[in-house]
Every structure is written in C-alpha cells, then in structure tokens.
Amino acid sequence: MNVFRLLGDVSHLVAIIILFLKIFRSKSCAGISGKSQVLFALVFTTRYLDLFTSFISIYNTVMKVVFLVLSYATVYLIYLRFRSSYDSESDTFRVEFLLVPVAGLSFLENYDFTPIEILWTFSIYLESVAILPQLFMITKTGEAESITTHYLFFLGLYRALYLANWVWRYHTEGFFDQIAVVSGVVQTIFYCDFFYLYVTKVLKGNSKLTLP
C-alpha cells in the first residue's frame, strides 16, 4: 500500500458516499444517470468475486464490502425508492454499445482464460467507460448540481491517483499491470474536459455547473 493508492481509495469512497447521501437526503436522483450506477454495481460485482475465496487484508475486505453495499444501495434508491425523480428521458445512453465491446475485449485481451480472470478483466474495461452515461446525461441536460460535480471530481480523481500508484509501484517493486494501467489512462482521460469545467466553473462558486 502506498499513499497514492490510499488517497485513491479514500477519494473513491468519498465519491460513492457523496452520491448516496445526495440522493438519500434530497430524496431525489434528478440529474443522476441510473445506467452509470448499474454499470458501477456490475463493475464491483465482477471484480470482487474473490471476496470470499482470497483474503488479502481487513482493509481490502471491508472496502470491497462497503463499495458493493453502497453501489447496490444507490441503484436501489434510483430505480426503486425514488424512481419518480429518476429522469429516464435524459438517461438515454445505449449501454449495450459499452457492454458488448467490453465483454468481447475481455475475452480477447486478458492475463488468463479462466472465468474469474475474464470477469476481473471485464470489470476493469467496464469501469473505464461506466461514467459515460452520466457525462452524456450532463451534456444532454446542459447542467449538473454542484454536489453531482463534486461526486464526479472525486470519482475521476480516484483513478488518476491510481495512475500515480502504478508509477510508484513500478519504480519501487517492478509491479506493472498493463490491463489496469491502460484502462485507467482511458478512464481518466474521459474526465479531463469535466475537470476543466469543474475547476473553471464550479470552484468559482457557481451554484451549479451549466455547460456552455
């Protein structure tokens, strides 16, 4: 464990908690893409299958459980508890255009052709594109509440910190996970234009992000 990965995990946890609390306390999921949240729940489900078979550390197990519980709880809030506030007309990204290529690629490019390894690879590739329905929804509605932009900021920051973690691990222990690194770079690139808007607009104190 290094400081970049720890800060990355904390940033990821903060993002997930921000989103959950925003929906739970405002009793509304307006402006939130339910499709992205379903994809994230799928990412955690396919990545943490080894939750009960291989024990790494208390931290590892606890974080996996927390991520799984909060992601499914968020999907529950969006599609069941507060479904009347779910803006399905704006959440129209065709997720099959993500799932099919990601599934195909995970069969082609993986470290080991075994179910658990292919599912892990699937989760890595899927995570890199899972935010696209949310970003697409924001461009479609042309705006986002500032709490939603804080969620996206910490979510984007988490994988950027993981990139620093991989640089660190490469230089200190020769660790290099090509699939995770390439996907992490792609994932972080998708946030770049959002990061620019976040810094130039939201941090200037605007109540919400309105796209030009």
Added chain:
Amino acid sequence: KLNEKKKDEL
C-alpha cells in the same frame, strides 16, 4: 502475460 499476481488492489 503478467505472472500470477495477487490482486491486492480494489
């Protein structure tokens, strides 16, 4: 192909 590494990352 990467050697069999323990997946210690989240």
